[in-house]
Amino acid sequence: MPDLNPSPDWPGSADFSGRLRPALLNWFDAHARELPWRLVDGGGQRDPYRVWVSEILLQQTQVARGRVYFEHLTEQFPDVRALAAAPLEAVLKAWEGCGYYARARNLHKAAKIMAATGMPDTYAGWLALPGVGPYTAAAISSLAYGEARAVNDGNVRRVLSRLFAEVQPDERWVQARADALLDSQRPGDWNEALMDLGAMICTPRTPHCPACPLASSCAALKSGDPAAYPAAKKRSPVKVVQAVALLIGDAQTAYLEQRVGALLGGLYGLPTEIKEGQAGEGALDRLLTRLEAHSPRLLGSVSHSMTHRQITLEVYAAESALPGEAVGKRPLSRLDHKALALLGGQDRLL
Numbered sequence: 001m002p003d004l005n006p007s008p009d010w011p012g013s014a015d016f017s018g019r020l021r022p023a024l025l026n027w028f029d030a031h032a033r034e035l036p037w038r039l040v041d042g043g044g045q046r047d048p049y050r051v052w053v054s055e056i057l058l059q060q061t062q063v064a065r066g067r068v069y070f071e072h073l074t075e076q077f078p079d080v081r082a083l084a085a086a087p088l089e090a091v092l093k094a095w096e097g098c099g100y101y102a103r104a105r106n107l108h109k110a111a112k113i114m115a116a117t118g119m120p121d122t123y124a125g126w127l128a129l130p131g132v133g134p135y136t137a138a139a140i141s142s143l144a145y146g147e148a149r150a151v152n153d154g155n156v157r158r159v160l161s162r163l164f165a166e167v168q169p170d171e172r173w174v175q176a177r178a179d180a181l182l183d184s185q186r187p188g189d190w191n192e193a194l195m196d197l198g199a200m201i202c203t204p205r206t207p208h209c210p211a212c213p214l215a216s217s218c219a220a221l222k223s224g225d226p227a228a229y230p231a232a233k234k235r236s237p238v239k240v241v242q243a244v245a246l247l248i249g250d251a252q253t254a255y256l257e258q259r260v261g262a263l264l265g266g267l268y269g270l271p272t273e274i275k276e277g278q279a280g281e282g283a284l285d286r287l288l289t290r291l292e293a294h295s296p297r298l299l300g301s302v303s304h305s306m307t308h309r310q311i312t313l314e315v316y317a318a319e320s321a322l323p324g325e326a327v328g329k330r331p332l333s334r335l336d337h338k339a340l341a342l343l344g345g346q347d348r349l350l
């Protein structure tokens with residue numbers, strides 16, 4: 001484990017970690033969040049399946065919302081075999097509304113691999129599975145198996161940035177500090193303690209420094225303006241997408257198409273055409289021709305943000321001989337639920 005600076009007063013030195021670890025772990029023992037994936041069995045072990053599902057959810061979903069989906073998914077698919085045996089469509093239906101659907105597709109793919117070859121019990125084994133990157137592999141291997149792997153997520157980045165008063169910490173910088181500070185005796189607890197501190201005390205805009213167990217070692221607090229660390233990251237530009245959708249049927253029974261592609265692949269939705277060119281002309285005509293539909297009537301527009309895109313859908317009702325199906329039985333994106341709600345009576349779906 002690297003000693004990041006020889007001075008005993010500098011964060012990263014052996015003296016510094018020696019003070020920090022008991023302070024944070026004692027705080028964690030008293031204040032850890034109670035979360036359903038943290039339950040342990042009689043031997044004090046966590047179920048790796050539940051840890052894995054929770055970590056995939058938390059990659060892009062806030063804890064409060066992720067908790068609802070976690071309960072739902074683990075109730076419907078209580079173990080990896082049940083998940084592997086389910087059709088992908090059933091997994092997508094359980095994931096409906098959670099967004100970033102590649103996670104659900106990879107969850108299903110990885111479950112099938114594990115059902116055939118067994119569940120890995122090392123960082124490297126988890127890293128080899130679809131949808132599992134270095135953060136997720138470190139979290140699962142430390143939390144479920146006690147492997148000494150430091151996690152590096154947004155909470156950890158913020159806490160370490162402040163502790164060391166580093167304004168613009170990059171990935172390598174954070175990982176090096178996280179590795180150096182990791183408590184190898186309790187790696188899972190240490191990782192969760194840092195994450196809980198970031199979520200509960202060292203919050204983005206108004207850190208609650210008087211309640212922080214690390215206050216006496218915090219360089220950002222000493223600077224007088226802890227919230228200035230880290231500097232805000234530049235956001236990726238949002239791509240604006242305009243499209244036209246056709247509703248043939250009604251809010252309960254409609255003609256649906258299965259989506260393809262990385263964004264919503266596997267989900268179902270109203271037939272859609274992207275508007276191209278400045279005026280976006282022709283999209284409605286193309287849709288009407290393709291579906292042999294007629295008599296379009298504008299119902300309204302809906303918008304939804306997903307994965308750096310702002311999508312606006314102009315929704316038309318139209319007549320066609322194409323058969324409708326029960327929309328409640330298919331996995332749909334929130335954008336499609338919003339479109340169906342234009343006909344009224346569907347607010348519960350949003």
Ligand code: SF4
Nearest residue numbers: 202209212215218226
């Ligand atoms: S003292 Fe304040 S800024 Fe420093 S780690 Fe604690 S909460 Fe964060």
